[in-house]
Amino acid sequence: xxxxxxxxxxxxxxxxxxxxxxxxxxxxxxxxxxxxxxxxxxxxxxxxxxxxxxxxxxxxxxxxxxxxxxxxxxxxxxxxxxxxxxxxxxxxxxxxxxxxxxxxxxxxxxxxxxxxxxxxxxxxxxxxxxxxxxxxxxxxxxxxxxxxxxxxxxxxxxxxxxxxxxxxxxxxxxxxxxxxxxxxxxxxxxxxxxxxxxxxxxxxxxxxxxxxxxxxxxxxxxxx
Amino acid sequence: xxxxxxxxxxxxxxxxxxxxxxxxxxxxxxxxxxxxxxxxxxxxxx
Amino acid sequence: xxxxxxxxxxxxxxxxxxxxxxxxxxxxxxxxxxxxxxxxxxxxxxxxxxxxxxxxxxxxxxxxxxxxxxxxxxxxxxxxxxxxxxxxxxxxxxxxxxxxxxxxxxxxxxxxxxxxxxxxxxxxxxxxxxxxxxxxxxxxxxxxxxxxxxxxxxxxxxxxxxxxxxxxxxxxxxxxxxxxxxxxxxxxxxxxxxxxxxxxxxxxxxxxxxxxxxxxxxxxxxxxxxxxxxxxxxxxxxxxxxxxx
Numbered sequence: 001x002x003x004x005x006x007x008x009x010x011x012x013x014x015x016x017x018x019x020x021x022x023x024x025x026x027x028x029x030x031x032x033x034x035x036x037x038x039x040x041x042x043x044x045x046x047x048x049x050x051x052x053x054x055x056x057x058x059x060x061x062x063x064x065x066x067x068x069x070x071x072x073x074x075x076x077x078x079x080x081x082x083x084x085x086x087x088x089x090x091x092x093x094x095x096x097x098x099x100x101x102x103x104x105x106x107x108x109x110x111x112x113x114x115x116x117x118x119x120x121x122x123x124x125x126x127x128x129x130x131x132x133x134x135x136x137x138x139x140x141x142x143x144x145x146x147x148x149x150x151x152x153x154x155x156x157x158x159x160x161x162x163x164x165x166x167x168x169x170x171x172x173x174x175x176x177x178x179x180x181x182x183x184x185x186x187x188x189x190x191x192x193x194x195x196x197x198x199x200x201x202x203x204x205x206x207x208x209x210x211x212x213x214x215x216x217x218x219x220x221x222x223x224x
Numbered sequence: 225x226x227x228x229x230x231x232x233x234x235x236x237x238x239x240x241x242x243x244x245x246x247x248x249x250x251x252x253x254x255x256x257x258x259x260x261x262x263x264x265x266x267x268x269x270x
Numbered sequence: 271x272x273x274x275x276x277x278x279x280x281x282x283x284x285x286x287x288x289x290x291x292x293x294x295x296x297x298x299x300x301x302x303x304x305x306x307x308x309x310x311x312x313x314x315x316x317x318x319x320x321x322x323x324x325x326x327x328x329x330x331x332x333x334x335x336x337x338x339x340x341x342x343x344x345x346x347x348x349x350x351x352x353x354x355x356x357x358x359x360x361x362x363x364x365x366x367x368x369x370x371x372x373x374x375x376x377x378x379x380x381x382x383x384x385x386x387x388x389x390x391x392x393x394x395x396x397x398x399x400x401x402x403x404x405x406x407x408x409x410x411x412x413x414x415x416x417x418x419x420x421x422x423x424x425x426x427x428x429x430x431x432x433x434x435x436x437x438x439x440x441x442x443x444x445x446x447x448x449x450x451x452x453x454x455x456x457x458x459x460x461x462x463x464x465x466x467x468x469x470x471x472x473x474x475x476x477x478x479x480x481x482x483x484x485x486x487x488x489x490x491x492x493x494x495x496x497x498x499x500x501x502x503x504x505x506x507x508x509x510x511x512x513x514x515x
Contacts, residue, residue, distance in 0.1 A: 148429075155422050159414045168409050169426060172402040173433050176440035183444065193447060201440055208432055216425050219341060223418040227300065229311070236312040239378040243315045244296075246374050247322070251480065254367050258487045265494040 006091045010099020017076060018107060024072055028065040028111045035061035036115075036122060050123040055185030058119055059141065059178060066108050066145050067167050070153040073104055078157070087221060097217040101150040108142050128191030137188065137195065140202040141181030147206070148174060151213040155220055177205045281486065288479040295472035303469040312382045319375040321474040323397065325481050326368035330400065330434065332361035332485070333407075337427035340420060352496050355420045358427065360488035362407050364481055369401040392438075392445040399437045403430045 018024055039057045043049075077083045086096055119125060127134070149170055156165040171178075180201040187195035230241055299317035306313035336358035343351035376394065377387050388394065407430065411423050 155410070155425065156414070158418060161413050165410065165413050169406045172399060172406045173429050175399050175402075176433065176436045179440050179444055183447070197443055197447075201436075201443070205436060208436065209429070212429060212432055216428065219421060220425055223421040230300070236310060236382050239382050240312055240314055243318060243375045243378045244300075246378070247318050247371050250367060250371055250374075251484075254363070255484060255487065258484070258491055262487065262491040262494060265491065265498060267494060267497070 003092060003095055006095035007098045007102070010096050011102050014073065014100055014103035015106065018073075018103065024069040025107050025110060028069050028107065029114055031068060032061040032065040032111060032115050033118065035064060036119065040122060045123065050125065051128065051190045052186060054119060054123045054125060055189055056182045058115070058185065059182050061115070062108065062112065062142070063145060063171075063174075063178070065111060066104070066149055067170065069107065070104060070146075070149040071156070071162055071166055073100060073150065074153050074157055083157075083221075093218040093221050094214045096221075097150065097154065097213060101147050101213075104146045104150050105143055108146055109139065112138055112142065125189060127189050129188040129195070131188065133188050133195060133199070134185070136199060137181060137184045137202070140199065140206060141177065141184075144177035144181065144202060144206055144209070145174060147210050147213055148177075151217065151220070154217070177202060180205065284479070284483055284486075288476065288483050291472070291476035291479055295469065295476040298469040298472050304465050309383060312379060315375050315379045317469050317473045318477075319372060319379065320470070321477040322368050322375065323372040324474065325477055326365055326372050326397070326400070329361045329365040329368065329481065329485075330404070330431070333358050333365060333427055334431035336361060337424035337431075340424045341428075344421065351420075353493075355424070356489050356492035356496065357485070358424065359411065359492055360485045362404055362427075363488055364484050366401065366404045366408065367484070368477075368481065369397060369404065372397055373401060390445075392442045395441045395445075396438050399441070400434065403433065406430075 036057060039061075043053060045053055077086070086093070149166070152170045152173075153166055155169070156162045159165050180198045184195040184198035184202065187193045187198065230237060232238075295317070299314050303314065303317065305311055336354045339354035340351050340358060343354060373394075376397075380389070381387050407423060407426055410426050411419050414422050
């Protein structure tokens with residue numbers, strides 16, 4: 001019964017629960033699509049401009065979409081006093097967090113995989129820089145959002161106005177990561193500067209905050 | 225201590241005055257609020 | 271009761287000293303400091319703006335230390351933890367006050383000197399993010415359910431503390447990559463004329479004293495509120511026990 005076993009157990013549970021109804025994924029997908037459409041109405045970019053702004057648009061869309069799904073990933077733990085049972089079990093609490101964060105990561109990545117071709121179509125995108133680096137940037141950025149997002153969603157679990165609170169506390173802390181993912185994506189798409197600095201920032205951010213989340217989760221879970 | 229140069233129509237004069245007033249307003253306002261709340265909250269023993 | 275009388279006299283003395291320091295520093299700023307050759311009198315905003323900016327970068331560390339202390343003492347020494355929490359909320363609110371003043375005075379200056387209210391230069395943007403972080407801290411305190419507030423806020427404070435250096439670096443790099451106007455052409459930190467020193471230093475000292483006074487006041491208020499909460503909780507327990515004396 002090592003740590004990895006617990007993480008895998010939690011991950012399987014969340015993946016299975018979500019796959020049965022697929023509410024979250026469908027909601028996220030449609031929401032991000034709507035945001036993309038609204039931004040096109042707002043900015044109506046030419047092909048040249050779109051390379052500069054689509055990095056920002058895709059991450060804003062994913063940020064809002066992920067936020068809608070994150071709260072809901074914890075509310076299923078409140079039913080049937082599941083969370084109390086988790087607290088009383090000898091399994092390490094951070095495994096619960098990691099399993100849930102990983103499952104949220106899987107779902108947001110699925111949304112991205114569907115969204116990316118749509119983006120390329122809507123904005124007539126083709127990357128002028130090293131497109132291969134996108135395979136690095138997208139997971140790094142997604143993890144930055146999902147890791148802190150899952151943690152802060154757990155913080156707000158017994159709060160009134162839970163849906164309101166998550167973006168209020170998540171967005172300020174995520175600003176450096178957002179800057180990193182948007183700049184890296186723009187650098188790759190527009191090919192005008194080297195995204196390396198931003199990728200390193202994302203890696204450092206992820207290391208720092210994943211550690212903080214894992215260490216502090218037990219504290220957050222055991223309040224009151 | 226002549227401060228008449230502070231009052232005048234130019235933007236520089238207006239903004240300098242505003243800036244000082246804003247600082248006193250915010251600092252004083254916050255201090256006043258804290259003091260008021262402290263006075264309103266009955267001490268131990270109700 | 272001697273301790274409380276002593277504290278009261280110290281508080282009043284500090285208050286009067288601080289007011290005196292502020293009046294003196296303001297006089298230096300408005301009257302004694304020479305008018306800037308390039309900018310004219312609008313430069314005098316800096317005598318308030320810069321001390322507030324510097325101090326608004328100090329109080330967050332008080333908040334971080336207090337929050338870490340709260341988490342450490344939460345189970346080991348609950349009474350000390352309550353003290354730490356009172357310091358945490360006091361320093362958070364004072365940070366917000368100082369950051370707000372920094373932004374407001376900066377904008378008033380910028381409009382005159384640069385013709386723009388705002389620009390996304392690295393200093394302003396970093397200060398704005400600091401401001402946002404502390405607003406989010408206060409929102410969490412306001413919206414969370416009572417038993418959890420202190421712990422959740424302390425956790426958020428740790429996250430914010432880790433974030434602040436990352437924010438600063440990332441925004442600096444962003445601005446190196448996409449240069450924009452630098453808000454302070456006459457960089458106040460480098461090579462300031464000696465004749466300005468008295469006004470600078472007096473204002474830094476005065477506003478630091480004032481900040482400590484504010485924190486002490488807010489701390490006292492929070493302690494009273496904590497006491498009232500505890501009294502109410504105790505009363506609820508006693509009522510439920512149905513004592514017969």
